[in-house]
Amino acid sequence: MYRNGRVGGSLKRWRRHGIWLGAVAVTGTVLFVAQRGGELDETASLTAVLGFGLSAIGLAVNLWRESAASERADETSSLERLQQLADRLASAVQEQWQAEWRLRRLQDPSPLQVQWSPAEAWLVDESDGTGQAAESEDQLEGVSAAFDAVPSRRIVVLGSPGSGKTVLAVRFTLDRLAHRASGDPVPVVFPLSGWQPERERLRDWMATYLRTTYPGAHWSRELLHASLVLPVLDGLDEMPESSWGAALHRLNAELDPGQGVLLTCRTQTYAKAVETGDVFTQAAVIELQPLAFASASGYLVRTARPVRGADGQRTTLWDPVLAHLRAHADTPLGRALRLVLSTPLMVAMARAVYGDTGKDPADLLEERFADPAVLEQHLLEAFVPAAFTDSPYAERARDWLGYLAASMQRRSTRRLAWWQLRLELPWPLRRLGPILLLGCAAVVLSTVMALARGVFTEGLWTPASDLPLVMSVFIGGVCLGYLALSGRPAAVRAGAWEGRQVARDVLFLAATAALAGMAVGFTTHTDLTTGSWSLPITFGDMGSLAMAAACGLATATALAVLGIVGDPFPLYTPLARRPLVRAVVIVLLTALLALLVTSIFSLPLTWSAVAAALAAVLVAAGLYDRQSSAAGAASPPAAGRRRRRRLLRALLRGLTAGLLAGLCLGSAFGIAAATTLSIRGARHADFPHGTPHRLPDGTRYVITADGWRHGLHSDGDRYLRTPGPVDGVVEEYEDGTRYARAAASLDEATRCSADRCTPFHGPIELHVRKPDEYPEIRLPNGTYADDYDLVDRLPPARSRDWLLTAPPSALFGIMMDLALTVGVALGLVSGLTSAIHTWLVSPADTARAVSPQAGLRTDRTTAITRGVTLTVLSYLITTGLVILPIGSERESGYLLFALLPWLFVGPLAICLSAWGWFLVTRLWLSTTGRLPWHLMDFLDEAHERGVLRQAGATYEFRHARLQEHLAASTQQQSLLQT
Structure with missing residues (x-):
């Protein structure tokens, strides 16, 4: 114990020392760069540097004090921790069902008293006497005493529809909670309508239900393994008939001896389940009796x-x-x-x-009410209008609730989850709704920009570019990739590609990337010799459209690596907690402040990014140390080891998935594009039509009919010689650069704005020495200057294409270099971002019953914070890759091009969240008149008026009979209207 505490204290001391060293490093870097720039002589600059240093040191001191204070948190054992978690869950369950009890007015003036009696003997397992029958009681509270009287602590409550089984289960739950001591099991009501016993084990399903109903309860499985949860399984009859026997088989096979259970079911349903399967072993079976008149x-x-x-x-x-x-x-x-x-x-x-x-x-x-069925239908039909008598939703409440009930019936569920309403959208919106909505907004914005550019540059109301078309093709690429990649099961953790699904995704990526590469190879220009290291495509041509589709596919791949594909689900993570939101804002503001301070000295972007990253890491380390130390869920060394293992696992999974996707995407795209482009380039490799000549030094040339000489030196240097003299001017600048440009006359050549201008008159040569360099001009006096506009203005199109086209081998190498660099960079950024994202968004160690409105607000905050975090992380990681010594400026440009998909990953992550899907769903359903725009307010009012009941973050109808009636009447009205 002493050694572990000593190691933990040593780690914390080194962490605090790291904060100090970070502050000193940032301040020293700024001072060094400022001194090298000779700007410390200025008072303002010196004040800014010293202020930044003092602020960093003061921040380190405050973080050290807060971290030292947080180290005094009490340590708790594993058993005590589980008991504390069980107590939190008990408080959440009690708060939830007490609110439901009041909303149903079961305490006003008092609940209806029901009686029960032992069920028929053939429904009871009495092989060992543990399932003895319970005695009849006149009070709902008596079921708790009857439960304790059963040796096996298992009771099955049977009854007819509407006999009060659910009310009895809730009363049982509240009574057990009211008399619960610390360490006793927590009774939790589990609606069985959501369980698929043929596919899911009971314990797995209950753990999932706890996590979704009580957000943040990621430790639910631990409570189940420790037998600290008392399952109250409500509504076996609400499952499909084919699942009744399988459910009883699962209960008998998976429940441990002594595990208490209360199960409710309709009498006829349980009898059929016993006939086709087996009884619930060791369980007492009671049947609720009809109410006395x-x-x-x-x-x-x-x-x-x-x-x-x-x-x-x-x-x-x-x-x-x-x-x-x-x-x-x-x-x-x-x-x-x-x-x-x-x-x-x-x-x-x-x-x-x-x-x-x-x-x-x-x-x-x-x-007419002499028929009991007619009377029941009358009461059920009149219930909703009576509940909404004085509500502003009175006129439409019946239709809206009927639509929701019919939707739930079609999906065979009793739970009304706001994030699952997207299933009511038409097929295109159900699969791509948020992407299409964001894409429409982007196309509209790009159209406005194009129109504005046309107005200001040409004075005409016409687009100045094909930006809207390119944006539309990009969105199409995202949709294509998302449709295929979202078909796999939703990843629980970011980047979790498992099993055969990986092979399917990889094959899809390879096939679509190859098609996109062939399109780029067929449509892009072959003039890679111009030195355009970023992208050899002129914006607005067919090549840009093909590359936009490939970029959209890369964006969808990044979303898949991050796990932002498939069915949306509400996020309940620390990112949605206010302290961490403030921490993220503080980190981002710190990075922005560092950028502003370094910009005072006009530093290069590389140094500014380094300073901003160091400052952000410094503040994040201090804030994270403070929060993690204050958690106190386990001993500091054990918690630190778990965090490190979790980070390593996240890094391994994220980098594996990211690099696999990036290499697959880049290789398939590069091979297809490079092969196609090199084949096209080979068509321009030969001389134009003419008589070939050879010089003693190995130079070959051809003079075409228009007088242009096309020459090829033995070292690969290509050149064009003009047929006659050319008027131009050489502009020279202080940094030594020289540019040759055309001039209409010598008088025009003498008018220029450069430091020194020298006119020239005579024949010139246009040279391209290497495939990745800009053209040079050999002047009449034998000197060379960089080209300004002569290559574009002088030679005919065929001669210019011959000059600028690289050899096939160079075309293949350049395109493969582009594809592999972008693919690997995309994989690294995706993998690292996925790992950090997975590490940061673990569920919070809290449990509290939240309303659906609170869940929606939490998911919205989480989605926005996650989108901003992903954008910042990808930017920082890409910047870090760019500043590495990778060899040439061209690779740096390729890395910058790899950042382009990430400009859309953050917004798409926000739109593809459960909140984003709900926004699209609400927009569609309110526009078509099926549901109100303020849907959550309407559902909340229906809950307050007793029509719906709350089950954690979801709603349910007050009773299954009410849902079935509303759904049937709505479907009948739809048939009559059609």
Whole structure:
């Protein structure tokens, strides 16, 4: 223990020393560069440098003090930690279901009391006597005592639809929580409608449900393994019939002896499940009994609005109706009403429709309600309008809720998750909605820019470039890549490519990249000898369109490496927590401040980026040390080791996925583009038509009919000699550069703005010495100058193409260099960014019940923060690769070109989040009139009025019968309208 504490303290001391050294390094770098620039003599510059140094030192001191104070956090054992986590989960569950209990008004004045009795003997496993029958009780709280009386601590609660099974399960949960001691299991209600027992193990499904319902509970699996969760499995009947037997088999096979469980199910469903499968072993089975008419009538009278009687006594509108039922109990209408009011659900519906609104229940005495099914349909249909009587949504609430219910029925689910509403979009929007929305915005913006450029440069209302077309093709490339890569299962962790899916993705990337490479090779210019190291394409031609499609494919690949593909899911991560958001903002502002300070001295971009990166790392290290030390979830050495292992795993996975995708993309694209381009270049390699000549030094040349001499030196130098004299001027500057440009006359040649201008008159030669260099001009006096505009203005098009076209081998090498450099750079940036992103966005170690609105706000904050973080990380990593000594300026330009896809990765990461998808979904559904624009406000009001119930970050209808009725009536109306 002492040694571990000593090692942990040593690590923290070295971390603090690193902060100090970082501050000294940044300050020393700025001082050194400023001294070399000779700018420390200026008072303003010296003040800025000293201020920056003092600020860095002061920041280091404050971080050291905060870090030292946080080291005094208490250490807790693993068992104590699990108990603390269980206590947090218990608080979250209790807060959730107490709120639901109040919203359902089950405490106003008191819940309906139901009775139960032992179920039929053939439904009970009594092989060892552990599943003995529970005694009947008149109180809901009695189910907890009955649960403790069963030796196996397993109970199955059966009943008819609407008999109160879910209410009993909630009451059981609240009662266990009210009497729970620290360390006892936490009862959690699990709706079985979302479980697929044929595919998922029970423990895995419960862990997933805990993580999604109680955001941040990434330790849910630990609680399940420690038996600190008491499953309350609600609604076996809500699963597909084919899953009933498999569910019971899973329960019998996977639950440990002594693991307490409460299971609810409809009586007929459980009987069929037992017939086709097996009983729930060692479980007591009880069946809820219908409500007595006296209990139901007494409840309706107590909850109805009081009315003054003839003699001033208290009466209600229900009294004459109930008196009629007592007097005519044997009539068909009386039997139907008494039968319907024997279920707690229908009693609650009758209270909401007639008791809460003051509507006269005498309507129920109509003869048409002699059929119990008609009466139930009437109460279910009238419930929603009654609940929204005084709401601004009263007119459309029934239609909107019916649409949601029908949508949930089609997907066979009971959970209304806002991030799954995108499944209601048409196919193109369901797969590409946010990308298309962002693409439309980008095309519109590029069109406005093009029009503005045309107005200011040409004075005409015409586009000055093909930027909108190029942007459209780029979005098409992103869509193509995303459609294929999003078909794989959604990655839980960024960059998690597993199994055979990797091979499928790699083959797709290779095929599409090869097609894009062939398109680029066929359409791009072959004049790579002009020294255009960034991209040998003239903007606006077919080559730019092909390269835009390839760039879109690269962007989709980066999204796949990051794991931002597939089904969206809300993010509940530390990035969405306010302290970390502030930390990210502080780091970014620090980097910006460093850039501003270094810009005072007009430093190169490389030095500015180094200073900004060092300052950002310095502040991030201090903030991260403070927060990680204050966590105190485990001992500092163990927590540090876990973080380092997690970072190493993230780096390994991220770099593996990134480099695999980048190399695959770059190699396939490069081979296809280089081969196609070199074949095209070979067509221009021969001399134009004419008589060849050879000089003693090995130079070969051809003079064409128009008098131009096309020459090729033995060292590969190509040149063109003009057929006659040329008027021009040589402009010389202080830095020694010389440019030769054309002039209409000698008088024009004498007018120039350079430091020194020298006119010339005579024949000249246009030279291209190497495939990657700019053309040079051999002047009449035998000296050389760089070309300004002579190559573009003087030779005919065929001669100019011959001069500027590189040899096929050079074309192949240059294009492969471009493709592999960009591919490897894209892979490195994607892999490193994915690793850091994975390391930073682990779920927070907190558990609290959040509303769907809170989940939406959290996901929005997380998405925006993640987009900004990805953009900054990719920029810093790419800048770091650019400043490395890689050999030539051309490779640096290729790396800068690799940054282009990342300009869109950040915005796309925001748009492809669950919040981004919900924004597109809400826009479409509100425009078509299916749902309101303020959807979350409407759902929240439906929850407050008792139509919906909240299940963590999702909603459910109050009862499955209500959802089924609304869905069926909505589908029937749709059929009638069509």
